[in-house]
Amino acid sequence: xxxxxxxxxxxxxxxxxxxxxxxxxxxxxxxTVLLLALGACWGxxxxxxxxxxxxxxxxxxxxxxxxxxxxxxxxxxxxxxAISLIWRIKMADVAMRAAAPxxxxxxxxxxxxxxxxxxPTWGAWxxxxxxxxxxxxxFFLYLGVVALFEAxxxxxxAAKACAVLTLVGTVNIPIIYKSVDWWYSLHQPASLKxxxxxxxxxxxxxxxxxxxxxxxxxxxxxxxxxxxxxxxWQHRNASWLRxxxxxx
Amino acid sequence: xxxxAAAEVAIERGERRLLxxxxxxxxSGQVWQVLGANGVGKSSLLRALAGLARLGVEGSIxxxxxxxxxxxxxxxxxxxxxxxxxxxxPACDIISTRAQIELALQAVQLRGFEDQPVGSLSAGQQRRxxxxxxxxxxxxxxxxxxPFTALDRSGCEWLEECVRxxxxxxxxxxFTSHQPSRFGELQQDLDLxxxxxx
Amino acid sequence: xxxxxxxxxxLLAAFGRQFRRHGQALxxxxxxxxxxxLFFFMxxxxxxxxxxxxxxQLAAMAPGVLWVVALLASLMVSAxxxxxxxxxGSLEQMALAAHPLAVLALGEVVAHWLATGFLLALVSxxxxxxxxxxxxxxxxxxxxxxxxxxxxxxxxxxxxxxxVSIRRGGLLLSLLIIPLNVPVxxxxxxxxxxxxxxxxxxTWLALxxxxxxxxxxxxxxxxxxALRISLDx
Amino acid sequence: MxxxxxxxxxxxxxxxxxxxxxxxxxxxxxxxxxxxxxxxxRRHLRWIAADQRRQVxxxx
Numbered sequence: 001x002x003x004x005x006x007x008x009x010x011x012x013x014x015x016x017x018x019x020x021x022x023x024x025x026x027x028x029x030x031x032t033v034l035l036l037a038l039g040a041c042w043g044x045x046x047x048x049x050x051x052x053x054x055x056x057x058x059x060x061x062x063x064x065x066x067x068x069x070x071x072x073x074x075x076x077x078x079x080x081x082a083i084s085l086i087w088r089i090k091m092a093d094v095a096m097r098a099a100a101p102x103x104x105x106x107x108x109x110x111x112x113x114x115x116x117x118x119x120p121t122w123g124a125w126x127x128x129x130x131x132x133x134x135x136x137x138x139f140f141l142y143l144g145v146v147a148l149f150e151a152x153x154x155x156x157x158a159a160k161a162c163a164v165l166t167l168v169g170t171v172n173i174p175i176i177y178k179s180v181d182w183w184y185s186l187h188q189p190a191s192l193k194x195x196x197x198x199x200x201x202x203x204x205x206x207x208x209x210x211x212x213x214x215x216x217x218x219x220x221x222x223x224x225x226x227x228x229x230x231x232x233w234q235h236r237n238a239s240w241l242r243x244x245x246x247x248x
Numbered sequence: 249x250x251x252x253a254a255a256e257v258a259i260e261r262g263e264r265r266l267l268x269x270x271x272x273x274x275x276s277g278q279v280w281q282v283l284g285a286n287g288v289g290k291s292s293l294l295r296a297l298a299g300l301a302r303l304g305v306e307g308s309i310x311x312x313x314x315x316x317x318x319x320x321x322x323x324x325x326x327x328x329x330x331x332x333x334x335x336x337x338p339a340c341d342i343i344s345t346r347a348q349i350e351l352a353l354q355a356v357q358l359r360g361f362e363d364q365p366v367g368s369l370s371a372g373q374q375r376r377x378x379x380x381x382x383x384x385x386x387x388x389x390x391x392x393x394x395p396f397t398a399l400d401r402s403g404c405e406w407l408e409e410c411v412r413x414x415x416x417x418x419x420x421x422x423f424t425s426h427q428p429s430r431f432g433e434l435q436q437d438l439d440l441x442x443x444x445x446x
Numbered sequence: 447x448x449x450x451x452x453x454x455x456x457l458l459a460a461f462g463r464q465f466r467r468h469g470q471a472l473x474x475x476x477x478x479x480x481x482x483x484l485f486f487f488m489x490x491x492x493x494x495x496x497x498x499x500x501x502x503q504l505a506a507m508a509p510g511v512l513w514v515v516a517l518l519a520s521l522m523v524s525a526x527x528x529x530x531x532x533x534x535g536s537l538e539q540m541a542l543a544a545h546p547l548a549v550l551a552l553g554e555v556v557a558h559w560l561a562t563g564f565l566l567a568l569v570s571x572x573x574x575x576x577x578x579x580x581x582x583x584x585x586x587x588x589x590x591x592x593x594x595x596x597x598x599x600x601x602x603x604x605x606x607x608x609x610v611s612i613r614r615g616g617l618l619l620s621l622l623i624i625p626l627n628v629p630v631x632x633x634x635x636x637x638x639x640x641x642x643x644x645x646x647x648x649t650w651l652a653l654x655x656x657x658x659x660x661x662x663x664x665x666x667x668x669x670x671x672a673l674r675i676s677l678d679x
Numbered sequence: 680m681x682x683x684x685x686x687x688x689x690x691x692x693x694x695x696x697x698x699x700x701x702x703x704x705x706x707x708x709x710x711x712x713x714x715x716x717x718x719x720x721r722r723h724l725r726w727i728a729a730d731q732r733r734q735v736x737x738x739x
Contacts, residue, residue, distance in 0.1 A: 029713070036709070040702065045680055045688055055691035058698050062705045085671070102712060109708050116701040120694050140625040147621055151612045154262060156303040157679030161608050164672050165622060168604055171664065172626050175657070179629035186636055218709060225716035232723040236730070245727060300538055303678050317542055321535025325467065327474030336463040338550065339539035341455040365474075386452060 012089045014231050015240040021224045028221050035214035042207035050204075056120040059113050061207055065215035066110040067135055071173075073103030073219055074138065077145070078170035081163030093159035094234070096166070097149065098226035102219060104142035110135050130184035134177045141169045249276050250312060251389040251420045252297060257307035259292050266292060267443045270307070276388065279415055279431045280422040284440030290424040291320075291393055293440065297422065298391050316387035318395060322378035326367030330358055330377045333366060337381060344384050352383040356406065372398055379403075382410055390414065392423035404430075460545040464553030471530070472561040478526070482519040482562050483569055489515045490573045501578045508579040509587070509638035515573075516566060516591055516634075517598060517627055523562045524602025524623070525609075525616040527555070528673065532610045541677055548670030552662075555603040555669070563595025579642065586641035586651070593654040594634040600658075600665040601626045607672035611679050629657060 010016045043061030050057035077099040084092035114135065118127045126132075145162050152158030200208065235241045251274050258268035266289035274280060282290050296305045298317040316339070324333050334340075334349050344352075353362055356376035358369075366374055375398045382390065390411075396404050408430050411421050415434065422438075429435050455463065472478050493511050494504055531537045531554070540550045570591050571584045579587065605623035609615030637650035682688040689695050 044698070044702065045682060048681055049692075055694040056697050058691075058694075059701045062701060066705070098716075105708055105712055109705050112704055113701045116697050116704075120697050137625045137628055140621065144622040144625065147618055148608060151609070151615065151618050152679055154303065154679040157611075157675050160303065160675045161672065161679075164604075164668055164675065165608060168626065168665075168668050172629070175629045176625065179632040183632045183636070186639075218712065222712040222716065225713065225720065229716045229720040229723060232720060232727070236723065236727050242727070242731065245724065298542060300541060301678050303675075314544060315542070317538070319535050319538055321533070321538065323535040323539040325471045325534065325536070327471050328467070332467075332470065336467040337539065338464065338467070338536050339543045341460065341544040343453045343455060343459075 012091045014091065014235055014238075015244070017091060018228060018231050018241070018244070021228055025221055025224050025228070028217060028224075032214055032217040032221055035210060035217060039207050039211035039214050043204075043211060047204050047207050048201075053121050056117060057204075059117040060204075061211045063110055063113040063117055064208060065212040066106050066113065067131070068212055069215040069219050070103055070106040070110055070135070070138060070142075072216070073099055073106060074141065074166070074173065075170060076219075076223075077103060078166040081159075081166045084159060085163045085167075093156070093163075094227050094230050095223065096162060097159060097230065098223045100142060100145050100149065100162070102222045102226065104139065104146055106215070106219065107135060107139040107142055111139060128184075130181045133184070134180045137176055137180070138173070141173070145169070250274065251276060252309070252311050252313075252315070252422075254297060254309045255307055257293070257296060257305065257309060259289050259296055259301075260304035260306075261289070261292060265445045267440060268306075268445055270438075270440075270443045272297075272438060274389065274420045274422060276418045276420050277415055278420045279411060279435045280420075280438055281429055281431075281435055282422065282424040282438045282440065284444070288440045288444050290440060294391050294393050294422065294424060295319075311389070313388045314386075315389040315391055316382070316385045317391045317393075318378065318381070319393050322374060324366050324374055324377055327365055329363045330366055330369075330380070331362045333377060334380055334384060337384075340381065340385055342384060342386055348384065349380075352380040353377075355383055356380045357402070372400060372403070375399060376403060379407060379410075382414070388419045390419065390421045390423075392421065394425060395423055396425050396427050455545070457545055457549060460543065461549050461553040464540070464550045465557045468531075468554040469557040469561065472557065479561050479565065482523050482566055485522060486515055486519045486566060486569070486573060489518065490576060493577070505578040505580060505642075508574060508577040509583065509635050509642065511577060512570060512574055512579070512587065513591075513594070513631055513635045513638070516563075516570070516595065517624075517631055519566060520563055520595055520598035520602055521620050521623065521627075523558075524599065524606050525619050527558050527599075527603055527606040528610045528676075529606070532676070537610075537673060538677060541674060546670065547673055548666035551603070551607070551669045551673060552666040555599060555666075558603075559596055559599040563599050564592065567591035567595055579638075582644065583638050583642040586647045587638050589651060590634045590637040590647075590654060593651070593658045594630050596658050597630045597654070597661055598627055600661040601630075603669050604665055604672060607669045607676060609676075610673070611676040630654070633657065 011020070039061060043058055047058070049055045077096050080092045080096035080099060083089055084096060111132070114132050115125050118132075119125050145165055148165055149158045149162050152161060232241065252272070253274075254270060254272040257270040257272075259266045259270075270293065272280070282293060284290050292301065294317070295301045297309060298315060299309070299311065300317070323338065330353055331346070331349055334352065335344065350362060353359065356379055358373060358376055358380070361369060361373065366377055369377070379395070395407055399407065411423075411431070412434070415421060429437065490511065493507070497503060497507065528537060531540070541547050543550060567588055570587055574584055574587055601623050602619075604626075605619040608622060609619045612618060633650050633654045637647040637654065640647040640650060680688075682691075689699070691698055
């Protein structure tokens, strides 16, 4: 147990984290690329099409993972924000700042692929379906955090303000998702289900799980890379970084 | 009896470090004048000592008594009368009667203006309404940011007398000002030039 | 320096003092109070101009239109909520007060709600009649707007506290809080629509009440933290 | 492989355009998510190297 605490404590120190994340990314990136390629080929070429929607259903293998990780990314941002607010750990600020743009891009991917999927399936580029609408609101929440961060001159205060905003957002996300579901069922007879919870056949479920894992890994890699770039800039005059760069 | 103790305080503004290594211990009966050129960080230090600034402030600041902080901005609502402004001043947690507030307003030569909207008073008079707060607070430590600006001669003398009485009764004052030291031997100087980062 | 035995303010008295202080400052400038009402009035008249005078169509859209305009009105008002206190230094003094900043800020927010959202809710039947909302929907409209504008003002307070130190923070404020206002809009419109249809709106009003209660409890904490951060930047 | 030939895989009974468009857009976005931070990292490293050269040049 003690070892775990020292590990978490060391995560907070920039030199240690910089080295640790370096090796982590060196291993994680190839694994992510491999998983993405495997999942994509499996979903695109091997898995059978949906009997009702045909091949356009294959977009599920990128739409659902992006949506799932985008939502998880917001919670990761909120946790990092809470840590930076409560224990004032600067590294948590850096993590939150890195997670915001990555989450926003993932939400964007989920929206775009959802729209492209809607065209052949429902004949419209934009369908006011409950899940797509909730995803759009999540996208606005992400934009709000990124915009708030850019608006502050003092970046330390900006990180704290964004932490408060993400915490307020996190409390509201379940309420937003639930209210949008009720709104959707209020105006729409429940017959038209978008990605219905119909039991997905195993041959489709496995590539989906592989792609979800790949997207989670990619989120981690991208956040770590953003954090490393930010650390290099924050500590550009620090001696530990100069020595490290001097040698490597 | 120490009212405030600051150890190894460093202040940053944006990426630039303004001050570092500031040590200060304020006991009752002391008057401290914070000296320094414009932009060296006098107001920033005062805000840090008051507890308003935490980001970009390192070192430990311990406050042992409630304090009164008088900033450039007077915290006075133009729409309200001087009486209303002093009665429900956000930082003041003392309940003052009408008579006590009128007494304070008389002390700053604002007799007859008690119930007139502060917006219709002159800048100097509005400054006096803010200064009247000093008479209605039980804080032993006063942090005054440029208190003598926009005050005429009689106002400065009144404020000087007020500070002497406060310090005599066991209080302490830290103030920033460009005017030469007014309190002679009673006063100690904190020249920020020693702590500035070139 | 006064002797220390002077009576001190209780928390409730401090809350009431801030409430009165902000209320008097708001009531003094009638423009600040009249603005949202005039805004509501003018924007409601835009919809028939845009959608055509056909009464049946307008009546069908009335709940949604009224609620969206109420949301926009509260958004417009929220931008100025802490601005005057930030500029004149009152916010700094509130942060240094003996009582928690969250409670003092809540005093201000409630005063702000009474001067804006509350009046909006009371006047809204007038605008509802303009759009031809059936009479059975009027009562529920007022009740849902009373609870709704309280929620909108509280969320607006968080947005205002976060952007008070930013110049031209108005546009950013709407980006921050519109997503958070979505549930309130959905519950409010659903309640009025249900009432117009003759159904029982109590479920939606209960949800709105729960939202209001939850926000009254949690939002002041966020507002207090956000104000301290804005003062510090 | 579900499809008989690569052409069938490209065509996907009419839905190919949508599916490949979605995958292409996503692929570029994912690549950018990795490449942009790396580019920023390199840019910062170049700045540090230039700063070090400046410091060496200044001190005699």
